[in-house]
Amino acid sequence: MAMEYKKLLADVEDAVANCMKCGNCQEVCPIYKEVRIEPAVARGKIALMEAVLNGGLDITAGFDKKMALCVSCKACTAKCPCGVKADELIIRGRQAAVAVRGLHPVKKAVFSLLKNRGLFDFSLRLAGMFGPLTFKKLPGRLAQISRFPMPGLDRKRITAPFAATPLRGQYPETVKAAQSKLRVGFFTGCTINYIYTDIGQSVINVLKANDIDVVLPKLQHCCGTPVYVNGDVELAKIFAKHNIETFENYKLDYIVAACGSCTEAWKTEYPGLFLDDPAMKQRADALAAKTYEISQFLVDIAKFRRDGLGEVKVSVTMHDPCHMARGIKVTSQPRELLKAIPGVEFIEMKDPSRCCGAGGSFSLAHYDLARQINDRKIADIASTGASIVATGCGLCRMHITDGLIQNDKPQEVLHTIQLLDKAYQARNK
Amino acid sequence: MQTHVLTTLQQIVGASYVLAEGTETVTVSPATADEISLVLAFANREKIPVFTDGSPASGILLSLARMNSIVEVDTANLVAVVEPSVTVAALNAELEKHGLMYPPDPGTSPEVTLGETVAANPEGLRGLKYGAAKHYIMGLETILADGRILKTGGKNVKDVAGYDMTKLFTGSQQTLGIATKIIVKLMPAPETKKVLLAFFPSAEDAGKAAAALIAGKTIPAVLEIMAGAVLKAVQTYIPDGLPAEAAASLFLELDGINAAVEKELLKTLSTIEAYRPVAIRTAGDAAGREALWEVRRSVFAALAGNCSAHLIEDLTVPRTRLAEALKAIGTLAGQFDLNISILGHAATGNLLPVFAYDATNPSQTDRIQAARDALFASVRALGGTMNGAPERLESQYGAAGLAAMRAIKRALDPNCILNPGKVTGAC
Numbered sequence: 001m002a003m004e005y006k007k008l009l010a011d012v013e014d015a016v017a018n019c020m021k022c023g024n025c026q027e028v029c030p031i032y033k034e035v036r037i038e039p040a041v042a043r044g045k046i047a048l049m050e051a052v053l054n055g056g057l058d059i060t061a062g063f064d065k066k067m068a069l070c071v072s073c074k075a076c077t078a079k080c081p082c083g084v085k086a087d088e089l090i091i092r093g094r095q096a097a098v099a100v101r102g103l104h105p106v107k108k109a110v111f112s113l114l115k116n117r118g119l120f121d122f123s124l125r126l127a128g129m130f131g132p133l134t135f136k137k138l139p140g141r142l143a144q145i146s147r148f149p150m151p152g153l154d155r156k157r158i159t160a161p162f163a164a165t166p167l168r169g170q171y172p173e174t175v176k177a178a179q180s181k182l183r184v185g186f187f188t189g190c191t192i193n194y195i196y197t198d199i200g201q202s203v204i205n206v207l208k209a210n211d212i213d214v215v216l217p218k219l220q221h222c223c224g225t226p227v228y229v230n231g232d233v234e235l236a237k238i239f240a241k242h243n244i245e246t247f248e249n250y251k252l253d254y255i256v257a258a259c260g261s262c263t264e265a266w267k268t269e270y271p272g273l274f275l276d277d278p279a280m281k282q283r284a285d286a287l288a289a290k291t292y293e294i295s296q297f298l299v300d301i302a303k304f305r306r307d308g309l310g311e312v313k314v315s316v317t318m319h320d321p322c323h324m325a326r327g328i329k330v331t332s333q334p335r336e337l338l339k340a341i342p343g344v345e346f347i348e349m350k351d352p353s354r355c356c357g358a359g360g361s362f363s364l365a366h367y368d369l370a371r372q373i374n375d376r377k378i379a380d381i382a383s384t385g386a387s388i389v390a391t392g393c394g395l396c397r398m399h400i401t402d403g404l405i406q407n408d409k410p411q412e413v414l415h416t417i418q419l420l421d422k423a424y425q426a427r428n429k
Numbered sequence: 430m431q432t433h434v435l436t437t438l439q440q441i442v443g444a445s446y447v448l449a450e451g452t453e454t455v456t457v458s459p460a461t462a463d464e465i466s467l468v469l470a471f472a473n474r475e476k477i478p479v480f481t482d483g484s485p486a487s488g489i490l491l492s493l494a495r496m497n498s499i500v501e502v503d504t505a506n507l508v509a510v511v512e513p514s515v516t517v518a519a520l521n522a523e524l525e526k527h528g529l530m531y532p533p534d535p536g537t538s539p540e541v542t543l544g545e546t547v548a549a550n551p552e553g554l555r556g557l558k559y560g561a562a563k564h565y566i567m568g569l570e571t572i573l574a575d576g577r578i579l580k581t582g583g584k585n586v587k588d589v590a591g592y593d594m595t596k597l598f599t600g601s602q603q604t605l606g607i608a609t610k611i612i613v614k615l616m617p618a619p620e621t622k623k624v625l626l627a628f629f630p631s632a633e634d635a636g637k638a639a640a641a642l643i644a645g646k647t648i649p650a651v652l653e654i655m656a657g658a659v660l661k662a663v664q665t666y667i668p669d670g671l672p673a674e675a676a677a678s679l680f681l682e683l684d685g686i687n688a689a690v691e692k693e694l695l696k697t698l699s700t701i702e703a704y705r706p707v708a709i710r711t712a713g714d715a716a717g718r719e720a721l722w723e724v725r726r727s728v729f730a731a732l733a734g735n736c737s738a739h740l741i742e743d744l745t746v747p748r749t750r751l752a753e754a755l756k757a758i759g760t761l762a763g764q765f766d767l768n769i770s771i772l773g774h775a776a777t778g779n780l781l782p783v784f785a786y787d788a789t790n791p792s793q794t795d796r797i798q799a800a801r802d803a804l805f806a807s808v809r810a811l812g813g814t815m816n817g818a819p820e821r822l823e824s825q826y827g828a829a830g831l832a833a834m835r836a837i838k839r840a841l842d843p844n845c846i847l848n849p850g851k852v853t854g855a856c
Contacts, residue, residue: 081730
């Protein structure tokens, strides 16, 4: 066991050594900004990994806890003058911690449920049916608060309800457009399939309005990012392989996702997971090359129809999800969609790509910290005076909605594609 | 680290702010002056050395990172009160809302804090026109080595009773006390700014042009020089076509009232023309200025991109001798076969030669040491000074000067616990 984690870290020894400890990551790290202690920031975590490599430190509970203090927002990596990919190194540190100490019991339970696609799907359908018993719906926005204390969920935290019928259950496997020009596979991701089905419906509507057939492969599963960033790389590989095999079974011109993290999984993570398996890597590369985030696909590839857009009179600001802005580097395309909609007044907020604090499962384990980070985002949103926050990630939508309600702000959070859908609908009226 | 030390420190600042992961150094992050006072009183009793930066082998590493509030911006008295870990950038962002600024710009990193400027007293980028940090620090709250809290100076412009203790602590590298509250003087923000980036065929030409500008009574807010290997590094880092034939550059910012800035720009251009510039770029609007500033700000990042080891010297010569100093550095690079970049605040004659080297190659490190000794001799011959190393203090100030400094150190820190070894070397 000891040898195994040493090897995990030894692989990245050179990358770790490239960190010259300048501390420029302190300027951009959202967690460091709140807690102001070194283990919070990339430099501190890299120093800890170095200490393990040099034999000065064991992988302890403290090491584990410090590696967990990261929202994987990639701001440090984008800032680093030496090009150190700190976010990936931190995931490697978590991987080493998992190898030595095993997964946290709660994560282990969740991941083993996630591993069984059928059971996972069944559980979330049940949650959609019986959710109203345990959660109280809040008026207006898609939001709910727990009626009872629940393990792993902060008592005051506002989440979104599971859908009574998941997205993929609402449609046939292939949704045909009136005149079909292209055929794309829609990788829905869990958040859109089980929670924000309204985003998925808008993706399908918009693609249809652009004469594109939409295929929703039934057996698709979680993209794997949640397990990957928590250091369970072996499970991430199983998910990647499953999704690749599933989508290979369909004849598709492109694959689209409406979530930065899911898109990044297909484009970057999957090919990176199979470096030691050339045949699998080739298959991952082939699909990665035709995978796009929805706004990127509409602007760069499909050249979306601008003639059919009706007026949507709202003021909108935009939050760029971390994995959109720094993961797949897609920020201009969603703005281009909004700017094409007649009636939309677009107001840029301060630091639109600063992390909202959700950080996937980070906000489950560190809700108070995630709230503090989010409160800054809410202040930036409020100072624009816009009535809608457009974004490109379901989890950002949920966490920002929570923040808006906690801070008594009236804004509504939507996926950018929902506004484009509204514009096409407005024209049809 | 001994258990009773850890326990005591945890009692003072809370367990999550004491870190001692497998080392003899314990990092403590207090949140208030009172907590620092307790930490220092304890360290003084136990005779544990306290460091404020670096990676000490053992002792307490005191992080002030949690003390980062802007306590007050007094727009009527043009004064701000800040905690030590407020960054210069954050203070200026806040002051911009009030049409004010804190002029000293250390220019190295956006993370430079006011506390660090008190410790090191940089004159930085705007030194010529606006002066160094010490000209803006009006008062301090300082925790002495034994934990007592000392207040010096204040908001009053005239404040002359007793010794000027604020000046004593400013630039003392936190060897005499730890500043926990800083009162700084503010200035109105200028109405207009213009930026100019000129490239020259040699470092000497750039040095002569800089000296001529100042002799010609142009006072730019910023006048920076960049020469040697760093230009290539920047060209790689920002590939927007810095002219390939350039061996040196001058970076200027002019600021003030619109009409004055326009006039100064014309004068500057005509002065520079005499020194064979290969290209000149100017910018007046915010976006254009930002693009040129990016070239200057990227230098450390660009150098770091090579990621071999770097050693930075810090020397100052009279501005009239700038070209000679630049020539001397160029000669040393050839003589000792070293890769030397030169950055510098030409406005104040302050040059930062950066030696890039391979830390695993002992012959290189030996040659760097020899080159630094030779450089110190040349700088002294030009009437200049070299900062930093305690062993140079005596040759600069004489035995009496060094003895006086050590007497002050011993009076305020009898157990020599605060950043031992810095400034005066031995106590």
